[in-house]
Amino acid sequence: MTTGDRHPPHHKTLTCYVDYRCRLPLCVDRYNTWCRDRDRAIADGTWQPLLDAEPIRLHLLELHAAGITIHRVSQLTGLPYRSVRSFTQHDYSNAAPRRHRVTREVAAKILAINLADHTPGNVNPIGSQRRFQALVAIGWPTVYTAIRAEIHPSNRNSMFRYPTMHARVAQRLANAYDEMRHQAPAKHGVSATSIKRAKLRAEREHWAPPSYWDEVGGIDDPEFEPQYGITRRQIIAQDANWIMRTAGLNRQATAERLGISKAYIDHAFRDHPEYAIEVAA
Template sequence: MNTADRQPPNHNTLTCYTDYKCRLPECVERYNAWSRDRERAIADGTWQPLLDAEPIRQHLLKLHAAGITIHRVATVTGLTYKSVRSFTQHDYGNAAPRRRRCTQEVAEKLLAVTLDQHTPGYVDPIGSLRRFQALVAIGWPTIHTARRAGLHPSNRTTIFQAPKMRAATAQRIADTYDEMRHQKPARHGVSATSIKRAKQQATERRWPPPKYWDENGAIDDPAFEPLYGVTKRELIAQDANWIMRTTGLDRHATAQRLGIHKSYLDHAFREHPEYDMGVAA
Protein backbone atom coordinates (compact mmCIF):
# COMPACT_ATOMS: atom_id res chain seq x y z
CA MET A 1 0.00 0.00 0.00
CA ASN A 2 1.37 3.41 -0.92
CA THR A 3 1.94 5.91 1.85
CA ALA A 4 -0.39 8.37 0.16
CA ASP A 5 -3.23 5.86 0.23
CA ARG A 6 -2.49 4.34 3.60
CA GLN A 7 -5.36 4.31 6.08
CA PRO A 8 -4.69 3.62 9.76
CA PRO A 9 -6.22 0.18 10.37
CA ASN A 10 -7.46 1.01 13.83
CA HIS A 11 -9.84 3.93 13.28
CA ASN A 12 -12.98 2.08 12.22
CA THR A 13 -13.60 -0.49 14.96
CA LEU A 14 -13.68 -0.68 18.74
CA THR A 15 -10.14 -2.10 18.75
CA CYS A 16 -8.94 1.43 18.04
CA TYR A 17 -9.94 2.37 21.60
CA THR A 18 -9.47 -0.91 23.42
CA ASP A 19 -6.28 -2.29 21.83
CA TYR A 20 -4.42 0.74 20.51
CA LYS A 21 -5.48 3.17 23.28
CA CYS A 22 -6.50 5.73 20.67
CA ARG A 23 -8.21 8.78 22.12
CA LEU A 24 -9.27 10.70 19.05
CA PRO A 25 -12.67 12.29 19.87
CA GLU A 26 -14.59 10.33 17.22
CA CYS A 27 -13.03 7.05 18.34
CA VAL A 28 -13.82 7.69 22.00
CA GLU A 29 -17.41 8.50 21.05
CA ARG A 30 -17.70 5.27 19.03
CA TYR A 31 -16.65 3.25 22.06
CA ASN A 32 -18.91 5.22 24.42
CA ALA A 33 -21.89 4.72 22.09
CA TRP A 34 -21.29 0.96 22.09
CA SER A 35 -21.07 0.95 25.90
CA ARG A 36 -24.30 2.94 26.23
CA ASP A 37 -26.14 0.57 23.87
CA ARG A 38 -24.93 -2.44 25.83
CA GLU A 39 -25.91 -0.99 29.21
CA ARG A 40 -29.33 0.04 27.86
CA ALA A 41 -29.95 -3.46 26.48
CA ILE A 42 -29.02 -5.02 29.83
CA ALA A 43 -31.33 -2.61 31.69
CA ASP A 44 -34.19 -3.27 29.26
CA GLY A 45 -33.73 -7.02 29.51
CA THR A 46 -33.03 -7.33 25.80
CA TRP A 47 -29.41 -8.42 26.20
CA GLN A 48 -29.33 -11.79 24.47
CA PRO A 49 -28.44 -14.77 26.71
CA LEU A 50 -25.98 -17.37 25.48
CA LEU A 51 -27.29 -20.37 23.55
CA ASP A 52 -26.23 -24.02 23.44
CA ALA A 53 -23.58 -24.37 20.73
CA GLU A 54 -24.11 -28.08 20.00
CA PRO A 55 -26.70 -27.54 17.20
CA ILE A 56 -24.27 -25.14 15.55
CA ARG A 57 -21.43 -27.65 15.87
CA GLN A 58 -23.52 -30.32 14.15
CA HIS A 59 -24.48 -27.85 11.42
CA LEU A 60 -20.85 -26.97 10.75
CA LEU A 61 -19.85 -30.63 10.63
CA LYS A 62 -22.52 -31.28 7.97
CA LEU A 63 -21.32 -28.33 5.94
CA HIS A 64 -17.73 -29.52 6.20
CA ALA A 65 -18.67 -33.01 5.10
CA ALA A 66 -20.27 -31.47 2.00
CA GLY A 67 -17.10 -29.53 1.17
CA ILE A 68 -17.88 -26.17 2.77
CA THR A 69 -14.84 -25.57 4.98
CA ILE A 70 -14.51 -23.53 8.15
CA HIS A 71 -12.67 -20.96 6.06
CA ARG A 72 -15.58 -20.68 3.67
CA VAL A 73 -18.08 -20.31 6.53
CA ALA A 74 -15.95 -17.60 8.12
CA THR A 75 -15.78 -15.75 4.81
CA VAL A 76 -19.52 -15.72 4.09
CA THR A 77 -20.51 -14.87 7.69
CA GLY A 78 -17.87 -12.23 8.36
CA LEU A 79 -16.75 -14.06 11.51
CA THR A 80 -13.13 -14.90 12.22
CA TYR A 81 -11.73 -18.30 11.30
CA LYS A 82 -10.70 -18.89 14.90
CA SER A 83 -14.17 -18.18 16.29
CA VAL A 84 -15.89 -20.51 13.80
CA ARG A 85 -13.29 -23.22 14.33
CA SER A 86 -13.88 -23.10 18.09
CA PHE A 87 -17.29 -24.73 17.61
CA THR A 88 -15.75 -27.93 16.26
CA GLN A 89 -12.24 -28.06 17.74
CA HIS A 90 -10.53 -26.91 20.91
CA ASP A 91 -7.28 -24.97 20.89
CA TYR A 92 -4.58 -27.49 21.71
CA GLY A 93 -1.91 -24.88 22.26
CA ASN A 94 -3.84 -22.70 24.70
CA ALA A 95 -5.84 -25.58 26.19
CA ALA A 96 -9.06 -23.67 25.42
CA PRO A 97 -12.07 -26.03 25.33
CA ARG A 98 -14.40 -26.36 22.38
CA ARG A 99 -17.06 -23.66 22.48
CA ARG A 100 -20.18 -24.73 24.36
CA ARG A 101 -22.26 -21.56 24.19
CA CYS A 102 -22.62 -18.55 21.90
CA THR A 103 -24.70 -15.44 21.32
CA GLN A 104 -27.94 -15.37 19.36
CA GLU A 105 -26.33 -13.15 16.72
CA VAL A 106 -23.48 -15.57 16.05
CA ALA A 107 -25.85 -18.54 15.99
CA GLU A 108 -28.07 -16.88 13.39
CA LYS A 109 -25.13 -16.07 11.13
CA LEU A 110 -23.76 -19.62 11.19
CA LEU A 111 -27.08 -21.38 10.81
CA ALA A 112 -27.88 -19.16 7.82
CA VAL A 113 -25.09 -20.86 5.85
CA THR A 114 -26.87 -23.67 3.99
CA LEU A 115 -25.81 -26.18 1.38
CA ASP A 116 -28.19 -24.86 -1.27
CA GLN A 117 -27.02 -21.26 -0.90
CA HIS A 118 -23.26 -21.66 -0.64
CA THR A 119 -20.67 -23.72 -2.46
CA PRO A 120 -17.10 -24.55 -1.38
CA GLY A 121 -15.76 -21.69 -3.53
CA TYR A 122 -12.77 -19.47 -2.98
CA VAL A 123 -11.45 -17.20 -0.23
CA ASP A 124 -8.99 -14.32 0.11
CA PRO A 125 -5.43 -15.71 0.42
CA ILE A 126 -4.32 -13.11 2.99
CA GLY A 127 -4.98 -15.38 5.97
CA SER A 128 -2.95 -18.20 4.47
CA LEU A 129 -0.10 -15.83 3.64
CA ARG A 130 -0.08 -14.47 7.20
CA ARG A 131 0.03 -18.01 8.59
CA PHE A 132 3.09 -18.81 6.49
CA GLN A 133 4.74 -15.58 7.68
CA ALA A 134 3.84 -16.21 11.33
CA LEU A 135 5.51 -19.61 11.17
CA VAL A 136 8.60 -17.99 9.65
CA ALA A 137 8.64 -15.64 12.66
CA ILE A 138 9.06 -18.63 15.00
CA GLY A 139 11.72 -20.29 12.88
CA TRP A 140 9.90 -22.33 10.25
CA PRO A 141 11.23 -21.79 6.68
CA THR A 142 8.38 -21.62 4.17
CA ILE A 143 9.54 -24.75 2.35
CA HIS A 144 8.74 -26.86 5.43
CA THR A 145 5.28 -25.32 5.81
CA ALA A 146 4.54 -25.88 2.12
CA ARG A 147 5.47 -29.56 2.29
CA ARG A 148 3.43 -30.13 5.45
CA ALA A 149 0.42 -28.43 3.82
CA GLY A 150 0.66 -30.59 0.71
CA LEU A 151 1.81 -27.76 -1.55
CA HIS A 152 4.59 -28.00 -4.10
CA PRO A 153 7.62 -26.14 -2.68
CA SER A 154 8.09 -24.16 -5.91
CA ASN A 155 4.51 -22.90 -5.59
CA ARG A 156 4.80 -21.65 -2.04
CA THR A 157 5.01 -17.96 -2.97
CA THR A 158 3.11 -17.69 -6.26
CA ILE A 159 0.00 -19.23 -4.70
CA PHE A 160 -0.54 -16.07 -2.67
CA GLN A 161 -0.31 -13.71 -5.63
CA ALA A 162 -3.69 -14.67 -7.06
CA PRO A 163 -6.71 -12.65 -5.84
CA LYS A 164 -8.45 -15.81 -4.61
CA MET A 165 -7.50 -19.21 -3.23
CA ARG A 166 -9.50 -22.42 -3.06
CA ALA A 167 -11.14 -22.68 0.34
CA ALA A 168 -9.94 -26.28 0.64
CA THR A 169 -6.32 -25.16 0.17
CA ALA A 170 -6.75 -22.40 2.74
CA GLN A 171 -8.19 -24.96 5.14
CA ARG A 172 -5.17 -27.26 4.71
CA ILE A 173 -2.83 -24.36 5.38
CA ALA A 174 -4.82 -23.37 8.48
CA ASP A 175 -4.75 -26.93 9.81
CA THR A 176 -0.99 -27.14 9.17
CA TYR A 177 -0.48 -23.81 10.90
CA ASP A 178 -2.42 -24.98 13.97
CA GLU A 179 -0.09 -27.98 14.23
CA MET A 180 3.27 -26.37 13.43
CA ARG A 181 2.87 -23.27 15.59
CA HIS A 182 3.16 -25.44 18.71
CA GLN A 183 6.15 -27.44 17.47
CA LYS A 184 9.86 -26.66 17.70
CA PRO A 185 11.51 -26.46 14.25
CA ALA A 186 14.76 -27.89 15.63
CA ARG A 187 12.95 -31.07 16.64
CA HIS A 188 11.70 -31.58 13.08
CA GLY A 189 14.94 -31.44 11.11
CA VAL A 190 15.35 -27.68 10.69
CA SER A 191 18.94 -26.58 11.18
CA ALA A 192 19.91 -23.83 13.62
CA THR A 193 21.14 -21.72 10.70
CA SER A 194 17.81 -22.01 8.87
CA ILE A 195 15.87 -21.17 12.03
CA LYS A 196 17.99 -18.07 12.63
CA ARG A 197 17.66 -16.99 9.01
CA ALA A 198 13.87 -17.41 9.09
CA LYS A 199 13.48 -15.37 12.26
CA GLN A 200 15.74 -12.64 10.90
CA GLN A 201 13.68 -12.45 7.72
CA ALA A 202 10.48 -12.07 9.74
CA THR A 203 12.03 -9.36 11.90
CA GLU A 204 13.21 -7.36 8.90
CA ARG A 205 9.80 -7.58 7.22
CA ARG A 206 7.77 -7.09 10.43
CA TRP A 207 5.96 -10.39 10.11
CA PRO A 208 4.02 -10.99 13.36
CA PRO A 209 4.29 -14.33 15.18
CA PRO A 210 1.22 -16.47 16.01
CA LYS A 211 0.81 -14.84 19.42
CA TYR A 212 0.16 -11.46 17.80
CA TRP A 213 -2.64 -12.88 15.67
CA ASP A 214 -4.12 -14.66 18.69
CA GLU A 215 -4.45 -11.34 20.47
CA ASN A 216 -6.30 -9.46 17.72
CA GLY A 217 -8.12 -12.32 15.95
CA ALA A 218 -7.76 -10.63 12.56
CA ILE A 219 -5.49 -13.03 10.71
CA ASP A 220 -8.08 -13.59 7.95
CA ASP A 221 -9.28 -9.99 7.76
CA PRO A 222 -7.94 -8.38 4.56
CA ALA A 223 -8.92 -4.91 5.83
CA PHE A 224 -6.72 -5.23 8.92
CA GLU A 225 -3.18 -3.94 8.64
CA PRO A 226 -0.93 -5.33 11.38
CA LEU A 227 0.98 -2.83 13.46
CA TYR A 228 3.49 -5.37 14.74
CA GLY A 229 6.92 -3.82 15.25
CA VAL A 230 5.60 -0.31 14.69
CA THR A 231 6.88 2.24 17.22
CA LYS A 232 4.75 4.83 18.99
CA ARG A 233 6.32 7.62 16.92
CA GLU A 234 5.54 5.80 13.68
CA LEU A 235 1.92 5.37 14.79
CA ILE A 236 1.77 9.10 15.53
CA ALA A 237 3.23 9.87 12.09
CA GLN A 238 0.70 7.57 10.41
CA ASP A 239 -2.26 9.02 12.26
CA ALA A 240 -1.09 12.60 11.68
CA ASN A 241 -0.69 11.90 7.97
CA TRP A 242 -4.22 10.49 7.85
CA ILE A 243 -5.72 13.45 9.74
CA MET A 244 -3.93 16.04 7.61
CA ARG A 245 -4.98 14.35 4.36
CA THR A 246 -8.61 13.88 5.33
CA THR A 247 -9.25 17.15 7.18
CA GLY A 248 -6.76 19.62 5.72
CA LEU A 249 -5.48 20.59 9.18
CA ASP A 250 -1.94 21.92 9.49
CA ARG A 251 0.70 20.29 11.65
CA HIS A 252 0.00 22.42 14.75
CA ALA A 253 -3.75 21.71 14.69
CA THR A 254 -3.11 18.02 13.99
CA ALA A 255 -0.83 17.77 17.03
CA GLN A 256 -3.55 19.36 19.18
CA ARG A 257 -6.12 16.87 17.89
CA LEU A 258 -3.81 13.99 18.72
CA GLY A 259 -3.24 15.43 22.20
CA ILE A 260 0.52 15.81 21.77
CA HIS A 261 2.97 18.69 21.55
CA LYS A 262 3.89 19.84 18.05
CA SER A 263 7.58 19.17 18.78
CA TYR A 264 6.75 15.50 19.35
CA LEU A 265 4.96 15.36 15.99
CA ASP A 266 7.93 17.07 14.33
CA HIS A 267 10.19 14.41 15.82
CA ALA A 268 7.88 11.63 14.58
CA PHE A 269 7.97 13.03 11.05
CA ARG A 270 11.77 13.34 11.15
CA GLU A 271 12.05 9.66 12.08
CA HIS A 272 9.44 8.66 9.47
CA PRO A 273 9.61 11.16 6.61
CA GLU A 274 7.52 8.88 4.37
CA TYR A 275 4.44 10.18 6.22
CA ASP A 276 5.45 13.85 6.25
CA MET A 277 3.22 15.93 3.98
CA GLY A 278 5.68 18.81 4.02
CA VAL A 279 3.40 21.24 5.84
CA ALA A 280 5.32 22.33 8.93
CA ALA A 281 3.07 25.19 10.05
Protein backbone atom coordinates in the same frame (compact mmCIF):
# COMPACT_ATOMS: atom_id res chain seq x y z
CA MET B 1 0.42 -3.74 0.82
CA THR B 2 3.16 -1.15 0.93
CA THR B 3 4.05 0.88 3.98
CA GLY B 4 2.74 4.01 2.26
CA ASP B 5 -0.74 2.44 2.01
CA ARG B 6 -0.89 1.46 5.68
CA HIS B 7 -3.83 2.82 7.68
CA PRO B 8 -4.43 3.03 11.42
CA PRO B 9 -6.01 -0.21 12.66
CA HIS B 10 -9.76 -0.63 12.99
CA HIS B 11 -11.09 2.92 13.17
CA LYS B 12 -14.50 1.45 12.32
CA THR B 13 -15.13 -0.93 15.22
CA LEU B 14 -14.74 -1.06 19.00
CA THR B 15 -11.34 -2.73 18.57
CA CYS B 16 -9.38 0.50 18.22
CA TYR B 17 -10.87 1.90 21.47
CA VAL B 18 -10.62 -1.30 23.52
CA ASP B 19 -7.40 -2.88 22.22
CA TYR B 20 -5.44 0.13 20.93
CA ARG B 21 -6.73 2.73 23.41
CA CYS B 22 -7.66 5.02 20.54
CA ARG B 23 -9.33 8.20 21.71
CA LEU B 24 -10.33 9.86 18.45
CA PRO B 25 -13.71 11.57 18.99
CA LEU B 26 -15.62 9.33 16.55
CA CYS B 27 -14.18 6.20 18.14
CA VAL B 28 -15.03 7.40 21.66
CA ASP B 29 -18.59 8.21 20.53
CA ARG B 30 -18.93 4.75 18.96
CA TYR B 31 -17.87 3.05 22.19
CA ASN B 32 -20.10 5.25 24.37
CA THR B 33 -23.09 4.57 22.10
CA TRP B 34 -22.53 0.83 22.37
CA CYS B 35 -22.35 1.06 26.17
CA ARG B 36 -25.55 3.11 26.34
CA ASP B 37 -27.40 0.64 24.10
CA ARG B 38 -26.20 -2.28 26.22
CA ASP B 39 -27.16 -0.60 29.51
CA ARG B 40 -30.60 0.31 28.12
CA ALA B 41 -31.20 -3.27 27.02
CA ILE B 42 -30.14 -4.58 30.42
CA ALA B 43 -32.52 -2.14 32.15
CA ASP B 44 -35.38 -3.18 29.84
CA GLY B 45 -34.68 -6.86 30.43
CA THR B 46 -33.96 -7.48 26.74
CA TRP B 47 -30.21 -8.04 27.04
CA GLN B 48 -29.67 -11.68 26.04
CA PRO B 49 -26.26 -11.73 24.40
CA LEU B 50 -25.48 -15.45 24.63
CA LEU B 51 -27.22 -18.55 23.22
CA ASP B 52 -26.47 -22.27 23.20
CA ALA B 53 -23.79 -22.90 20.54
CA GLU B 54 -24.71 -26.54 19.82
CA PRO B 55 -26.85 -25.67 16.73
CA ILE B 56 -23.88 -23.69 15.41
CA ARG B 57 -21.53 -26.63 15.86
CA LEU B 58 -23.89 -29.02 14.09
CA HIS B 59 -24.42 -26.59 11.22
CA LEU B 60 -20.67 -26.11 10.77
CA LEU B 61 -20.12 -29.88 10.70
CA GLU B 62 -22.82 -30.20 8.05
CA LEU B 63 -21.20 -27.45 5.98
CA HIS B 64 -17.75 -29.03 6.35
CA ALA B 65 -19.07 -32.43 5.22
CA ALA B 66 -20.32 -30.73 2.06
CA GLY B 67 -16.97 -29.06 1.39
CA ILE B 68 -17.64 -25.66 2.96
CA THR B 69 -14.53 -25.26 5.12
CA ILE B 70 -14.06 -23.08 8.18
CA HIS B 71 -12.15 -20.64 5.98
CA ARG B 72 -15.05 -20.46 3.56
CA VAL B 73 -17.47 -19.83 6.45
CA SER B 74 -15.14 -17.13 7.75
CA GLN B 75 -15.17 -15.45 4.35
CA LEU B 76 -18.94 -15.69 3.90
CA THR B 77 -19.75 -14.35 7.37
CA GLY B 78 -16.90 -11.89 7.85
CA LEU B 79 -16.09 -13.55 11.19
CA PRO B 80 -12.49 -14.31 12.26
CA TYR B 81 -11.31 -17.81 11.36
CA ARG B 82 -10.39 -18.71 14.94
CA SER B 83 -13.78 -17.54 16.17
CA VAL B 84 -15.59 -19.85 13.73
CA ARG B 85 -13.24 -22.76 14.40
CA SER B 86 -13.78 -22.48 18.14
CA PHE B 87 -17.29 -23.91 17.77
CA THR B 88 -15.99 -27.26 16.53
CA GLN B 89 -12.67 -27.70 18.33
CA HIS B 90 -10.78 -26.33 21.32
CA ASP B 91 -8.05 -23.74 20.87
CA TYR B 92 -4.64 -25.40 21.02
CA SER B 93 -2.81 -22.08 21.41
CA ASN B 94 -4.21 -21.29 24.85
CA ALA B 95 -5.92 -24.56 25.84
CA ALA B 96 -9.33 -22.85 25.63
CA PRO B 97 -12.24 -25.31 25.46
CA ARG B 98 -14.67 -25.50 22.58
CA ARG B 99 -17.20 -22.67 22.69
CA HIS B 100 -20.59 -23.53 24.12
CA ARG B 101 -22.17 -20.06 24.03
CA VAL B 102 -22.64 -17.59 21.17
CA THR B 103 -24.08 -14.12 20.60
CA ARG B 104 -27.27 -13.77 18.57
CA GLU B 105 -25.44 -11.81 15.88
CA VAL B 106 -22.77 -14.47 15.34
CA ALA B 107 -25.32 -17.27 15.42
CA ALA B 108 -27.45 -15.53 12.81
CA LYS B 109 -24.50 -15.05 10.45
CA ILE B 110 -23.42 -18.70 10.58
CA LEU B 111 -26.90 -20.22 10.44
CA ALA B 112 -27.72 -18.00 7.45
CA ILE B 113 -25.28 -20.00 5.28
CA ASN B 114 -27.39 -22.32 3.14
CA LEU B 115 -25.70 -25.22 1.36
CA ALA B 116 -27.88 -24.67 -1.69
CA ASP B 117 -26.57 -21.11 -2.07
CA HIS B 118 -22.83 -21.70 -1.73
CA THR B 119 -20.03 -23.82 -3.13
CA PRO B 120 -16.61 -24.46 -1.53
CA GLY B 121 -15.09 -21.69 -3.67
CA ASN B 122 -12.13 -19.43 -2.98
CA VAL B 123 -11.09 -17.27 -0.03
CA ASN B 124 -8.89 -14.25 0.53
CA PRO B 125 -5.29 -15.54 0.89
CA ILE B 126 -4.19 -13.00 3.52
CA GLY B 127 -4.65 -15.39 6.45
CA SER B 128 -2.63 -18.12 4.75
CA GLN B 129 0.10 -15.65 3.87
CA ARG B 130 0.31 -14.46 7.46
CA ARG B 131 0.45 -18.04 8.75
CA PHE B 132 3.32 -18.81 6.39
CA GLN B 133 5.11 -15.68 7.59
CA ALA B 134 4.42 -16.38 11.28
CA LEU B 135 6.00 -19.83 10.98
CA VAL B 136 9.03 -18.28 9.26
CA ALA B 137 9.30 -15.91 12.25
CA ILE B 138 9.79 -18.88 14.60
CA GLY B 139 12.31 -20.58 12.32
CA TRP B 140 10.32 -22.65 9.82
CA PRO B 141 11.49 -22.22 6.20
CA THR B 142 8.49 -21.98 3.87
CA VAL B 143 9.34 -25.26 2.13
CA TYR B 144 8.58 -27.19 5.33
CA THR B 145 5.22 -25.49 5.70
CA ALA B 146 4.36 -26.21 2.08
CA ILE B 147 5.15 -29.90 2.44
CA ARG B 148 3.14 -30.19 5.66
CA ALA B 149 0.18 -28.45 3.97
CA GLU B 150 0.41 -30.77 0.94
CA ILE B 151 1.44 -27.96 -1.41
CA HIS B 152 4.14 -28.64 -3.98
CA PRO B 153 7.25 -26.73 -2.78
CA SER B 154 7.69 -25.08 -6.18
CA ASN B 155 4.23 -23.50 -5.81
CA ARG B 156 4.65 -22.14 -2.30
CA ASN B 157 5.41 -18.58 -3.39
CA SER B 158 2.47 -18.30 -5.79
CA MET B 159 0.10 -17.71 -2.88
CA PHE B 160 1.71 -14.30 -2.40
CA ARG B 161 0.86 -13.26 -5.97
CA TYR B 162 -2.77 -14.27 -6.48
CA PRO B 163 -5.82 -12.44 -5.06
CA THR B 164 -7.66 -15.62 -4.02
CA MET B 165 -6.95 -19.14 -2.81
CA HIS B 166 -9.04 -22.29 -2.84
CA ALA B 167 -10.70 -22.77 0.52
CA ARG B 168 -9.46 -26.36 0.87
CA VAL B 169 -5.83 -25.23 0.45
CA ALA B 170 -6.35 -22.47 3.01
CA GLN B 171 -7.80 -25.03 5.40
CA ARG B 172 -4.81 -27.35 5.00
CA LEU B 173 -2.46 -24.42 5.65
CA ALA B 174 -4.40 -23.48 8.78
CA ASN B 175 -4.18 -27.07 10.03
CA ALA B 176 -0.43 -27.17 9.37
CA TYR B 177 -0.01 -23.85 11.16
CA ASP B 178 -1.88 -25.08 14.23
CA GLU B 179 0.50 -28.05 14.46
CA MET B 180 3.83 -26.47 13.49
CA ARG B 181 3.56 -23.39 15.69
CA HIS B 182 3.93 -25.64 18.73
CA GLN B 183 6.85 -27.65 17.33
CA ALA B 184 10.56 -26.81 17.40
CA PRO B 185 12.00 -26.74 13.85
CA ALA B 186 15.32 -28.18 15.08
CA LYS B 187 13.52 -31.33 16.21
CA HIS B 188 12.07 -31.86 12.75
CA GLY B 189 15.19 -31.81 10.63
CA VAL B 190 15.66 -28.07 10.11
CA SER B 191 19.30 -27.03 10.37
CA ALA B 192 20.45 -24.26 12.69
CA THR B 193 21.55 -22.23 9.67
CA SER B 194 18.12 -22.50 8.04
CA ILE B 195 16.38 -21.57 11.27
CA LYS B 196 18.56 -18.49 11.70
CA ARG B 197 18.07 -17.49 8.06
CA ALA B 198 14.28 -17.81 8.39
CA LYS B 199 14.15 -15.71 11.55
CA LEU B 200 16.37 -13.01 10.03
CA ARG B 201 14.11 -12.85 6.98
CA ALA B 202 11.02 -12.46 9.17
CA GLU B 203 12.72 -9.75 11.23
CA ARG B 204 13.73 -7.88 8.09
CA GLU B 205 10.19 -8.05 6.67
CA HIS B 206 8.44 -7.30 10.00
CA TRP B 207 6.61 -10.64 9.89
CA ALA B 208 4.78 -11.26 13.15
CA PRO B 209 5.12 -14.57 15.03
CA PRO B 210 2.11 -16.64 16.18
CA SER B 211 2.20 -15.07 19.65
CA TYR B 212 1.48 -11.66 18.14
CA TRP B 213 -1.58 -12.94 16.27
CA ASP B 214 -2.79 -14.67 19.42
CA GLU B 215 -2.71 -11.33 21.20
CA VAL B 216 -4.25 -9.02 18.62
CA GLY B 217 -6.34 -11.40 16.50
CA GLY B 218 -7.25 -10.47 12.94
CA ILE B 219 -4.96 -12.94 11.18
CA ASP B 220 -7.61 -13.54 8.49
CA ASP B 221 -8.89 -9.96 8.38
CA PRO B 222 -7.70 -8.19 5.20
CA GLU B 223 -8.69 -4.83 6.73
CA PHE B 224 -6.47 -5.30 9.76
CA GLU B 225 -3.00 -3.77 9.52
CA PRO B 226 -0.52 -5.43 11.90
CA GLN B 227 1.74 -3.03 13.75
CA TYR B 228 4.34 -5.65 14.63
CA GLY B 229 7.90 -4.29 14.54
CA ILE B 230 6.66 -0.74 14.02
CA THR B 231 7.78 1.99 16.44
CA ARG B 232 5.42 4.32 18.27
CA ARG B 233 6.83 7.22 16.26
CA GLN B 234 5.89 5.50 13.01
CA ILE B 235 2.38 4.79 14.30
CA ILE B 236 2.01 8.47 15.23
CA ALA B 237 3.16 9.43 11.73
CA GLN B 238 0.54 7.09 10.24
CA ASP B 239 -2.27 8.35 12.46
CA ALA B 240 -1.34 12.01 11.93
CA ASN B 241 -1.24 11.51 8.17
CA TRP B 242 -4.65 9.82 8.26
CA ILE B 243 -6.26 12.55 10.40
CA MET B 244 -4.80 15.38 8.32
CA ARG B 245 -5.98 13.79 5.07
CA THR B 246 -9.47 12.91 6.26
CA ALA B 247 -10.20 15.91 8.51
CA GLY B 248 -8.11 18.59 6.77
CA LEU B 249 -6.41 19.62 10.01
CA ASN B 250 -2.97 21.18 10.33
CA ARG B 251 -0.22 19.70 12.47
CA GLN B 252 -1.11 21.67 15.61
CA ALA B 253 -4.77 20.68 15.53
CA THR B 254 -3.84 17.08 14.74
CA ALA B 255 -1.45 17.01 17.69
CA GLU B 256 -4.22 18.24 20.00
CA ARG B 257 -6.58 15.53 18.74
CA LEU B 258 -3.94 12.84 19.32
CA GLY B 259 -3.06 14.23 22.73
CA ILE B 260 0.60 14.84 21.89
CA SER B 261 2.80 17.83 21.09
CA LYS B 262 3.23 19.28 17.62
CA ALA B 263 6.98 18.69 18.04
CA TYR B 264 6.32 14.94 18.34
CA ILE B 265 4.48 14.95 15.01
CA ASP B 266 7.32 16.97 13.46
CA HIS B 267 9.84 14.38 14.66
CA ALA B 268 7.63 11.51 13.52
CA PHE B 269 7.32 13.01 10.03
CA ARG B 270 11.05 13.68 9.94
CA ASP B 271 11.83 10.05 10.72
CA HIS B 272 9.11 8.77 8.35
CA PRO B 273 8.90 11.28 5.50
CA GLU B 274 6.64 8.97 3.46
CA TYR B 275 3.77 10.12 5.73
CA ALA B 276 4.71 13.79 6.01
CA ILE B 277 2.10 16.31 4.81
CA GLU B 278 1.05 19.78 5.91
CA VAL B 279 -2.71 20.07 5.41
CA ALA B 280 -4.92 17.91 3.23
CA ALA B 281 -6.02 19.65 0.05
